[in-house]
Amino acid sequence: MSALVRIVRAGPLATIQDAGRHGLLAHGISASGPMDQGAFRQAGALAGAGSGAGIEMTRAGLDLVIETGAVRIGWAGGAFAVRINGAALGWPGAARLSAGDLLSVTPGSAGNYGYLRFGARLDLPDVLGSLSTNMRARLGGLEGRALAAGDRLRFEDGAGEPGPIATAPVEDGPIRFIRGLHWERFSVQVQSQFVGARFRISPAMDRMGVRLADEDGVFGGQSILSLVSDPVLPGDIQILGDGTPIVLMRDHQPTGGYPRIGTIIGADLDRFAQMRPGSVLAFEPVSVDHAHRLLRSGQT
Numbered sequence: 001m002s003a004l005v006r007i008v009r010a011g012p013l014a015t016i017q018d019a020g021r022h023g024l025l026a027h028g029i030s031a032s033g034p035m036d037q038g039a040f041r042q043a044g045a046l047a048g049a050g051s052g053a054g055i056e057m058t059r060a061g062l063d064l065v066i067e068t069g070a071v072r073i074g075w076a077g078g079a080f081a082v083r084i085n086g087a088a089l090g091w092p093g094a095a096r097l098s099a100g101d102l103l104s105v106t107p108g109s110a111g112n113y114g115y116l117r118f119g120a121r122l123d124l125p126d127v128l129g130s131l132s133t134n135m136r137a138r139l140g141g142l143e144g145r146a147l148a149a150g151d152r153l154r155f156e157d158g159a160g161e162p163g164p165i166a167t168a169p170v171e172d173g174p175i176r177f178i179r180g181l182h183w184e185r186f187s188v189q190v191q192s193q194f195v196g197a198r199f200r201i202s203p204a205m206d207r208m209g210v211r212l213a214d215e216d217g218v219f220g221g222q223s224i225l226s227l228v229s230d231p232v233l234p235g236d237i238q239i240l241g242d243g244t245p246i247v248l249m250r251d252h253q254p255t256g257g258y259p260r261i262g263t264i265i266g267a268d269l270d271r272f273a274q275m276r277p278g279s280v281l282a283f284e285p286v287s288v289d290h291a292h293r294l295l296r297s298g299q300t
Contacts, residue, residue, distance in 0.1 A: 003069030003120060007151040008102070011060025013206065016122070016141035018053035020250075021130035025231060028254045029139070032132040035113045035207060035250055035273040039077030039092075043115040046074025046094035053124070053131040054117035055147065059276075061105035061114070062147070070098040071155050072119035078111015078274055111274040112205075120155035136208065136251055174284035175268050177237065178291055182227070182259035186239075193218045194261060196282050199245065203277040207251040210272075211244060215280065219243035229255040235264035235272075237283075249273065267294040 017040070020033025034040035034056055043054060055062065061080060075082055076092035083104045084095055096119075097103060105114060124131050124141065133141030142151055174196070183191065198215035205211065214220065219239055232238070236248045238258045247264060248256070264272055265286065275281065 003071040003155045004067040005071070005153045005155065006065050006067050007147050007149055007153070008063040008065055009149055010062050010147040010151070011058050012146070013058045013135075014062050014147045015056050015133035015135070015207075016053050016124065016131055016147070017056045017133060018131045019051060021128055021132050021134070021140070024128060025254050029128070029134065029137055030250065030252050030254065031234075032130070032134045032140070032207075032250055034115065036077050036111075036115070036270040038270045039113070039274075040115045040117070042092060043074040043076035043117040046076065046092060047072050047117040048119045049074065049117040052118065052120075053122045054115055057105060057114045057116065059107050059112055061107055062116070063102065063104045064116075065102045066097045066099050067152070068099050069155070070096060072096045073103065074117045074119075075105065075114065077114040078108060080108040080111070080114045081106045110276070112276060113273060118155055123154040123156050134251060174282040175272050176265050176284050176286045176291070177235075177262035177268075178265060178288050179285055180237065180260040180262040181230075183261055185259050186261055190218060191261075194283060195285060198280055198282060201275050201277050201279045201281070205277065207249055209238075209249050209252060210247045212247065214243065214245060219245065227257050227259060229257040232256040232260070233263060235266070235269045236260045237262045237264065247272065265291040265294065267291070 017034045020031040021029060022031045072094060074094035080091055082089050082091050085102055089095065127140045131140050133144060135144060135146065138144030197218045200213040200215050202211040202213050220243055232248055232252055232255060234248060234250055234252060238246045238248060238256055238260050240246060240258055
């Protein structure tokens with residue numbers, strides 16, 4: 001059965017995302033896709049969504065109402081509060097909603113990003129192989145923009161079956177990284193201090209990148225010249241000319257001209273994306289082989 005969903009309230013930067021628009025970085029277009037890929041997959045499994053697109057919410061959450069039809073919705077990511085017609089449900093979770101039902105997601109105790117996935121397929125035009133919204137390039141989703149109150153989303157006939165929920169254990173401790181292309185451009189002292197030093201997530205964060213406060217002054221007094229620009233990737237830890245570390249995220253620019261001391265591994269990038277402003281973290285180096293073993297084991 002098809003369904004029509006209306007957005008009643010959308011927090012800042014709520015967008016349509018799917019697995020991403022890969023292979024276009026050479027043309028200046030980053031892959032986009034969910035900031036927390038594991039939570040996106042979990043919400044999809046709960047909804048029976050397969051590879052379909054869904055909604056990525058930021059901390060303020062989102063409200064929607066089913067105008068016509070019925071659809072199964074799964075939710076996951078961070079720790080939010082969810083209600084259907086005023087009744088609280090568990091997070092993560094799923095339910096089948098019918099015409100007139102109101103789903104409300106409000107802030108919870110942890111995380112920056114939550115996901116709503118749908119058992120039916122979202123009826124939106126495919127743009128360069130994806131429905132993912134890239135607001136910088138104005139591609140995908142609804143006219144390449146964030147969702148807003150009054151937007152309507154149509155879902156085509158069809159309903160998937162909920163699948164097994166694979167949840168990796170929540171890691172704690174340092175954020176693991178592999179040494180970057182420009183590791184050797186930093187002094188041995190800075191390399192040593194960087195590992196294990198305290199950094200704090202700043203409020204300056206979005207889908208493009210996250211600025212870190214250098215709590216221990218690792219890069220204080222550094223005079224790091226810009227380099228010839230070359231391709232960058234999600235998770236790259238880029239050090240600006242004033243010594244400010246920035247971690248590049250899913251909507252990163254295609255190239256960067258600042259030195260990159262390391263790259264956060266895929267197994268920890270979801271966890272990093274969910275760390276709220278004010279959170280303190282440290283970095284720990286691992287080998288490329290170790291990062292590959294984690295990737296093969298499904299810890300991404």
